[in-house]
Amino acid sequence: MALSCGLIGMPAVGKSTFFKLLTGADISIGTYADHANIKIANIPDKRIDWLTKLFEPKKTTFAQLEIIDIPGLQGSGNSREFLSRVDQVDALVHVVRAFREDQVFHIDGSVNPMRDLDTVNSELLLADLQLVETRIERINAAKKRTAEQEKELKVMERLQETLENEQRVATVELNADEQELLQHVHFLTDKPMIVVINLDEEQLSQGYAKETEIKKYCGDMGLRVLEICAKVEMEINELPAEERVEFLQDMGIEETGIVRLAEVIYDTLGLISFLTVGTDEVRAWPIDKGLTARQAAGKIHSDIARGFIRAEVVSFQDFHQAGSMDAVKEKGQFRLEDKDYIVHDGDIVSFRFNI
């Protein structure tokens, strides 16, 4: 099952616009959306584009993620529903409005990215603090504490202090023992989160005054920040492919904000891709960093993992430089790896198996 990423933020900050850009979904973009949209996004991958040109396969499959457009947080009225939706996703993209546009209302009457950042973060921090406090109360109410409860209490007290200092659970270093203890507790501020500052065209071209302040705030919280102008991205999206390249060159940028965002989400989720090639299909397979060849084989089919013999591996970079499998073999860059080989991002793999 694909991992999921939820778009969150205040109402009318551009979440549906980013959702549409990431998933290519044709949904109506409104300022009063009251439902969550879920769609699959392909993760753009230049390696897959290149391999597709070379192999001309019947089918090309990109790595995929589920993207969920979570309705805007508007005061405490819908906060319970908001928090339960946040609880269900693997990562978050927090869209913050910096763009100035009189036609688009702001729920608090003015555009203030720092205030919005803080409002949403506080909601998440508070939900986690309540969870910690409930668990502490439960342990304290026990007549006699087990050794396990003693350990949990110590960790919970550390988390409580962190959250009271407005720091995220993700910033707390836990040893393996403590991690196991918390395995079944879901903290919202433990989820990877990326902050996207949605700029207007002028802020994009002339620089954005609040940049330093926001970056410092996010840096202190351990959050990655991207600055993107959703309006310009929509315009780029409507251009034919050839004109798009030209447009980006004119702007002096290599990638659109959306491609960068998709890559950062993928990376933040701890995912890498191994690749399979052939005339039937060229495909990127998402796996967690650190998986072995046999575990990676299991992502394709459990039979391949069970009957695993060897993995034939060449790195995309070597293949790209050499230009063909024969050239790769001549250069001695074609490897046979066993089941414990740790698969790397961009490994082109073919599994030998026997069942």
Ligand SMILES: Nc1ncnc2c1ncn2[C@@H]1O[C@H](COP(=O)(O)OP(=O)(O)OP(=O)(O)O)[C@@H](O)[C@H]1O
């Ligand atoms: N960078 C930008 N510059 C100017 N206008 C923008 C920008 N980004 C989004 N908008 C406009 O802001 C409005 C709100 O955007 P959108 O519907 O995507 O927000 P939302 O966060 O999904 O809202 P809701 O929470 O109500 O669903 C739209 O009219 C959109 O075109």
